[in-house]
Each structure stands twice: as structure tokens, then as C-alpha cells.
Amino acid sequence: MTPTAGSGPDRVVLSVDAMGGDKGAAAVVAGMAKAADKNRGVAFILHGPASELRPLIDRAGLSDRTEIRDAPGIVAMTDKPSQVLRKGKDTSMWSCVEAVRAGEASVAVSCGNTGALMAISTIRLRRIEGVNRPAIACLWPSRNAGGFNVMLDVGADIRADQDDLLQYALMGASYAKAGLGLDRPRVGLLNVGTEEHKGRAELKVAHDLIARIAPRANFDFVGFVEGGDIPSDRVDVIVTDGFTGNVALKTGEGTATLIRDLLGQAFRYSSLSRLAAVLALTSLRRLQKRIDPRQVNGGVFLGLSGTVVKSHGSADATGISAAIKLAFRLAESGFNDRVAARVAAANAMRAEDGSDNRIGGAA
Amino acid sequence: MTPTAGSGPDRVVLSVDAMGGDKGAAAVVAGMAKAADKNRGVAFILHGPASELRPLIDRAGLSDRTEIRDAPGIVAMTDKPSQVLRKGKDTSMWSCVEAVRAGEASVAVSCGNTGALMAISTIRLRRIEGVNRPAIACLWPSRNAGGFNVMLDVGADIRADQDDLLQYALMGASYAKAGLGLDRPRVGLLNVGTEEHKGRAELKVAHDLIARIAPRANFDFVGFVEGGDIPSDRVDVIVTDGFTGNVALKTGEGTATLIRDLLGQAFRYSSLSRLAAVLALTSLRRLQKRIDPRQVNGGVFLGLSGTVVKSHGSADATGISAAIKLAFRLAESGFNDRVAARVAAANAMRAEDGSDNRIGGAA
Incomplete structure (x- = not known):
């Protein structure tokens, strides 16, 4: 054949x-x-x-x-x-x-x-021209209508500076458009608090870089988000370095698995609860499917x-x-060509910004 | 009165x-x-x-x-x-x-x-003499018999070097003894992989420092652990910097809350599932109590x-x-005096190690 x-x-x-x-x-x-x-x-x-x-x-x-x-x-x-x-x-x-x-x-x-x-x-x-560090993006069960958020980097690299975080924002927005079908994704930068004075220095610089490019790159920047926002409907794309993202991803999976096992135990506890499990089978299967890490399996290498x-x-x-x-x-969806075009356009914009953008880079 | x-x-x-x-x-x-x-x-x-x-x-x-x-x-x-x-x-x-x-x-x-x-x-x-950075320790629902693990730092500081991580290991072990009643806690160092060649440079140095002091400080060091191990029974104390720990903590809480809400929805889905919820009420309340963040409320400042x-x-x-x-x-339990004594003893041990320990510090 x-x-x-x-x-x-x-x-x-x-x-x-x-x-x-x-x-x-x-x-x-x-x-x-x-x-x-x-x-x-x-x-x-x-x-x-x-x-x-x-x-x-x-x-x-x-x-x-x-x-x-x-x-x-x-x-x-x-x-x-x-x-x-x-x-x-x-x-x-x-x-x-x-x-x-x-x-x-x-x-x-x-x-x-x-x-x-x-x-x-x-x-x-x-690498795509203009990308310093590739990233791995994952899908995360969320309260959003589509059921998922995007997070990156979840482990391609163990560090990311302000320029890398900016590129992650651009690539993540493109992925949310292609992978989740969103017109105008909301992008957030992961930090330990939503107040602007908190967190590491490179995050504050990245905050300003992303805020400046968002309107021209057709996404909304919601600013800093916290770990609790990762599964929320406040945001569609969560940007972070690969160390933090990897820990968060595995923590979320570990927590979901623990709760699933405890739920199973709860239903096996008594004959009444075993009967309840039978009655609720369809609903529980739907829940299981929603939070099953296997259903969102597949990290995507971007960049x-x-x-x-x-x-x-x-x-x-x-x-x-x-x-x-x-x-x-x-x-x-011809996804990869779109990412390349978006990064190129953003780099052209930053070059046009000239010294203005260097203020951020030097901070 | x-x-x-x-x-x-x-x-x-x-x-x-x-x-x-x-x-x-x-x-x-x-x-x-x-x-x-x-x-x-x-x-x-x-x-x-x-x-x-x-x-x-x-x-x-x-x-x-x-x-x-x-x-x-x-x-x-x-x-x-x-x-x-x-x-x-x-x-x-x-x-x-x-x-x-x-x-x-x-x-x-x-x-x-x-x-x-x-x-x-x-x-x-x-600060206790010999402690550079205080830390916040939290309790985390886990598969361990006691139901909880300890994680630190979850947000006192946004960075930690190898010496800070060593002190967190000592303080976390003391907290697990006093707070969880464990004789010989198992301590793990949070990383993006359990292989020894992975992760940031300061983590590799901290790994060696903690491994060297563990036998003399009466805890077991299990080496690197990943995000998925935080709620596991592989470990009792998870050591990490305050940025990563804070993101992990809030990610875990956010995931647990999302699943709880989805579970509620699943049980309201049909009349059959509503009946099931009534039958399983006791079991579900027990589960709820186990994963309710309110029940483990209370971060402790250590150091x-x-x-x-x-x-x-x-x-x-x-x-x-x-x-x-x-x-x-x-x-x-007279907890704070014990922490101070432990840190002092560990510092004395490190001083005795002399140049041997500086090899780690210089890597």
C-alpha cells in the first residue's frame, strides 16, 4: 500500500x-x-x-x-x-x-x-526570528465559557527575563486565538500580589512592556494575576517563567488528583454513599471529564x-x-505562521518605539 | 473584672x-x-x-x-x-x-x-540569630496519615538563596515536629524535576547543604520534589522560595475551589443527582472539611x-x-525556643564543617 x-x-x-x-x-x-x-x-x-x-x-x-x-x-x-x-x-x-x-x-x-x-x-x-527562549504552553481547566485557560511557560526553560515574558504574552495570545478560538484574549502576568509595587523587578518591567504593546497586538492586558486566578474567568492567558509555571501546573494536577481520590473514598464510605454514587454517576463522569488532566494533555512548544x-x-x-x-x-489553523507574523510585527513596533522602549529595558 | x-x-x-x-x-x-x-x-x-x-x-x-x-x-x-x-x-x-x-x-x-x-x-x-530571611509556613492537605504537609516559604520574601533554603529546611522540620507531631519529618526541596541535574544553580547547592545537615538535625532529606508531590505522602515538609511557594499555595487553593464549585454544579444537574447529593451528604461534608482552606487557615512566621x-x-x-x-x-509546645535551638545547633555544625561547607557556598 x-x-x-x-x-x-x-x-x-x-x-x-x-x-x-x-x-x-x-x-x-x-x-x-x-x-x-x-x-x-x-x-x-x-x-x-x-x-x-x-x-x-x-x-x-x-x-x-x-x-x-x-x-x-x-x-x-x-x-x-x-x-x-x-x-x-x-x-x-x-x-x-x-x-x-x-x-x-x-x-x-x-x-x-x-x-x-x-x-x-x-x-x-x-527559533522564530526575534524569539530568545521558546516556551511550553498548556491548557488549564477554568471557569471561562470555553472551559480552559492557557498558561506559559510551563517548563521549557527555568528562567525568563522581561523580554522573554513579553514574547510569551504575544505567543500565548496567538495560541489562545488558534487553540481556544478567542478573538481578543485577556492576558495576565503571574505575580505574588496584584498590587503594582509587589514582586520581582523584572516583572514590573515586563508589566509595562506588555501593557504598551497589548492594544496594538489585539489582546487585553489585565495586569498582574495570582495563583488563584489561573483557573479563573478573569483571564485567558497566564504568563510566567518556566520554573514557576511548571511548579504551578504540577501543583494543580496534584491537587485535582488528590481531591478525585478523596471523592472516590467518600463515595465508598457507606452503603448510602455507594448508592448515591450510582445515582450521580452521569454527573460525576461529566465532572471527571472536566478536571481530568488527560483531557487537556498536550503542552505546545511555542517560538x-x-x-x-x-x-x-x-x-x-x-x-x-x-x-x-x-x-x-x-x-x-495555520497557527505557527500566525505566531511568527505576530512576533515580527511586535518587534517592529518595539523598534519604532525606539528609546522609549529602552527605558523599560534598562529599569 | x-x-x-x-x-x-x-x-x-x-x-x-x-x-x-x-x-x-x-x-x-x-x-x-x-x-x-x-x-x-x-x-x-x-x-x-x-x-x-x-x-x-x-x-x-x-x-x-x-x-x-x-x-x-x-x-x-x-x-x-x-x-x-x-x-x-x-x-x-x-x-x-x-x-x-x-x-x-x-x-x-x-x-x-x-x-x-x-x-x-x-x-x-x-530575627533569630543566624536566620537571614524569616519565612511563612503553611499547612497543606495531603495523603499523609496526619492529613497535612508543611510548605515554606509561601510569601514572606520573594527570593531565597541556598543558605535561606537550608534554614527553611531546619525551621520547617521543627514546625512539622511541633505542629504535626512528627518524630522525624521527611523534607523535600521543590524543583522542576527530581533528576539532580535539573533546576536552578542555587537549588543544587541547597540540595547538598540540606543533605549534609539532615542526619545531624534529625530529619530525613528526600531530595528534590515536584509540584505534584506537595499534597503527596512522599514528604512532610516542602522547602521553596517565597515567590514559588506563594504561587503554588494560591494555585492549589484556586484548583480546590474550582473543583468544589463544579462538584456542586454536578449535583444540581438533574433530580437524580440532587437525590444522590442528599444520600451522600455526610460523606461529602467529610470531604469538604478535608479540603476546605478555612480548616488549615494560619500561616506561621518562622525565624x-x-x-x-x-x-x-x-x-x-x-x-x-x-x-x-x-x-x-x-x-x-514551646515551639519558638526549639526553632532557635535548632538553628543555632545547625550553624555550629556548619562552622565545624569549615571550608568543606564553603565548597557548596561557592558553587
Whole structure:
């Protein structure tokens, strides 16, 4: 059978790394099947050991829309990014990113080692001109009508200066437009208090830079927000450095998981509460779906000349399916070209500002 | 009636700021009454406008164990700490801290402006010798048998270097012993990954410093932990800088509140789910109590020559009662003397280490 991945004007081609996740290639293929079931226009290039992948793809009924690309090496969760850059050219992860670089696929999806994926992506896809640090954006369950907020950076880098935070604001606003379909996203800068005199010096400078560019970049800047605002409807995009964002993301997930487990215990407590659980099953499933981290699985690398979706390492078929659906939506919307255009326009504006903008930079 | 606050060998005297909380003096007095109901050995010095407080105390039946100290000024939530230090000597907050400094009360409790309370406490109570930055420790609902973990710093300062983090580990371990009754607490250092090569430089140095002192300070060091571990049973004490800790704390609270609200919606969804809610009422109340931020209300300032409990600004009677009970427990255990002794011992150990320990400091 002829692989159809690279061809066809009405098909979106996604490049998928079969290896490196905790649950192995079988979970990845099951996630692909789940996502493909509802998106007839998607095709795949799947990277990994061909002899292992072929039977999985055949059994899943995906052989008419999947090209398997043999890559024997696997990036382990414990591999250091620097090692992978030196010796990882035969890995499924490298091959997966390479297909996007070569223009064969629109978006890459991997559930492997985040540091290694970021390193390979940065080296092979390069940064968008004008972006110093790429960022990882995640979706966060919220009180907003769409059900989600965007937060970045959640772990691409462990630091960010004022210019990086400005770029995160621009990239996050673009992502909210493409990923959440918002016309005019509200962007907030994460701090320890909403008063303007609080927080680190670089946050105050970033506050002024973002406030100045917001009207011309078609988003609203709501100023400083706090941790409690991350799931709120005060804001659509939360901007922060990758250390703080990563801690917040994992804290939120840990809290949600704890409450879900305690809720389960509460319902098993007595025969009356077990009966209640049966009666409330539909409502509880709806809640579960709303706060299940698997449903919002997929961090997106922003700031590179090519889109990469990082799925959770422990993702199962449901989680991988969510990541693939997100990749499909971003590919369809021509998201990455929009980000590049927005960053270029903002940099042009800042250059026009001239010395005015340097006041902020020097503070 | 003669005030009994300052006297009696079997009474613990707490100094309580009646003003500055969002719900006013009435909520504070109601919280005192709630806490006193279960702790016959507690007495109060209450600070605020005497004419407003007298009728509240009489109505609450607390006049036999409360001395009212007239202080007309109120610190507002919007006041800058520097303003309060210059012009706040007539405020209830100042008077509240002053009673601890003078040795009239063991522990101060306030639900006012955190920055101002920290500033007054630092100036009037001074730092324990050997402590550079005081910290705020909070209790966090967790999977541990006791139901809670300790995290610090959650907002006393916005930065912390390796030596500060080491002191937080020592102070947090002491707090877990006194506040949670643990013999040998497990301490973890918050980072973006548990691998040793990840994270900021000062965290790697702090990791080595804490690892070296743990065996001699009678706690176990579990190394780096992530945001998801904060509510886990892997660890009892989570050490981090005040910026990250504050964001994590508020993120956790925001997530818990969102889920609670969504759960409420789920149960109102249909007549079947409304019936289920009635049947599960007891179990749900138990869950509610477990994850209710009001039940763990009370951040403790550590590192000062005197203990200060900061209640949430929006605390109601339940929240204030929780803060007062915590203050009582700490006062009873002679907590602050233990912290001072531990820090002094650790500093002596580090001095003995000599140049060996400086290797860490220079990295």
C-alpha cells in the first residue's frame, strides 16, 4: 500500500513519536486510532522500530493513513538532553521532529523526555526570528465559557527575563486565538500580589512592556494575576517563567488528583454513599471529564519554526488522543505562521518605539 | 473584672489583632469563641478600638478570659509596609505584635495585611540569630496519615538563596515536629524535576547543604520534589522560595475551589443527582472539611524571636478559629525556643564543617 501521509490537499499530516512514553507504542497507536476516528482528515507519519509498529498499525486499522518510518533508537526519560543531541540521530524522537523540519508533516507529537524533545526541536526547527527562549504552553481547566485557560511557560526553560515574558504574552495570545478560538484574549502576568509595587523587578518591567504593546497586538492586558486566578474567568492567558509555571501546573494536577481520590473514598464510605454514587454517576463522569488532566494533555512548544506538541510521559490512549486532536486543530489553523507574523510585527513596533522602549529595558 | 490574660501558670495567652480582616472584628471574636470553647486553657489579649470590642466580647461570653487593649488605628490591606512602619504605632496590628515582644503573650494572631504584619514582626521581634530571611509556613492537605504537609516559604520574601533554603529546611522540620507531631519529618526541596541535574544553580547547592545537615538535625532529606508531590505522602515538609511557594499555595487553593464549585454544579444537574447529593451528604461534608482552606487557615512566621500566626484576610469565624487553635498548639509546645535551638545547633555544625561547607557556598 502506498503511504498517503505526505500528500493530499485536504489531509493534515501529523508526525508522531511512537516511543519514549511510559505506556509504550501500543498506547500511542491506540490514541491515534481514537483521534482518527473523529477526524477523517488526519494522516500520520509514525516513528519507531518498524517491526514493532507494523502489527499495531494493522490491528488498529490505520494502515491506509499511516506511513511508518523506521527508527530503532529510543530516548529514555533519564537521558540528558546534551547526550541525545550528540548521539540521538537514530531515535524515533529525532525522526519525528525531522519530518516537520522537512515539511512532510505540519505538527510533531511526542510523549517522550521533555528536555530532549525541546533540545532536538530547538536545534532542528530553530527559533522564530526575534524569539530568545521558546516556551511550553498548556491548557488549564477554568471557569471561562470555553472551559480552559492557557498558561506559559510551563517548563521549557527555568528562567525568563522581561523580554522573554513579553514574547510569551504575544505567543500565548496567538495560541489562545488558534487553540481556544478567542478573538481578543485577556492576558495576565503571574505575580505574588496584584498590587503594582509587589514582586520581582523584572516583572514590573515586563508589566509595562506588555501593557504598551497589548492594544496594538489585539489582546487585553489585565495586569498582574495570582495563583488563584489561573483557573479563573478573569483571564485567558497566564504568563510566567518556566520554573514557576511548571511548579504551578504540577501543583494543580496534584491537587485535582488528590481531591478525585478523596471523592472516590467518600463515595465508598457507606452503603448510602455507594448508592448515591450510582445515582450521580452521569454527573460525576461529566465532572471527571472536566478536571481530568488527560483531557487537556498536550503542552505546545511555542517560538519555533514548526509546532511540537508534548504529551505527558504517562499518557494513556485517552491522553494521547487529546494531544493528537490538539495538534490537528493547530495544524488546520495555520497557527505557527500566525505566531511568527505576530512576533515580527511586535518587534517592529518595539523598534519604532525606539528609546522609549529602552527605558523599560534598562529599569 | 481583672484581666487574667498575663497571669496564671496553666493558661496560654494569645495576642489577637481584632482588625484588618475582610470580615471585621465580629468574625474575629466569633472565631475566638469557637476556639476557646474547646480549649479551656486559653486566654486572650485583644487589640482594636475598645468601644467596638467591649460589647462583642461581652456578648461572646469571653470577658473573663480577655483583656482588651485599646488601639484606634487600623492597617488597611492596601497600606504599604513602609508606611505602616513609619506611622502605624497606634494600630491594632502593632499593639498585637508588641504584646508578644513584651512577653505578655506567647503567640500573635492577625488576619491583616501580610506585608505589614511581616514588617512589624521583623522590626519588633527581630530575627533569630543566624536566620537571614524569616519565612511563612503553611499547612497543606495531603495523603499523609496526619492529613497535612508543611510548605515554606509561601510569601514572606520573594527570593531565597541556598543558605535561606537550608534554614527553611531546619525551621520547617521543627514546625512539622511541633505542629504535626512528627518524630522525624521527611523534607523535600521543590524543583522542576527530581533528576539532580535539573533546576536552578542555587537549588543544587541547597540540595547538598540540606543533605549534609539532615542526619545531624534529625530529619530525613528526600531530595528534590515536584509540584505534584506537595499534597503527596512522599514528604512532610516542602522547602521553596517565597515567590514559588506563594504561587503554588494560591494555585492549589484556586484548583480546590474550582473543583468544589463544579462538584456542586454536578449535583444540581438533574433530580437524580440532587437525590444522590442528599444520600451522600455526610460523606461529602467529610470531604469538604478535608479540603476546605478555612480548616488549615494560619500561616506561621518562622525565624523570629516570637511566633506570629497570619490568618487569611478573608477568614470567617471558622478560619479564625483554626488559626487560633494552631497558635495555641504552638504556644503549648514551646515551639519558638526549639526553632532557635535548632538553628543555632545547625550553624555550629556548619562552622565545624569549615571550608568543606564553603565548597557548596561557592558553587
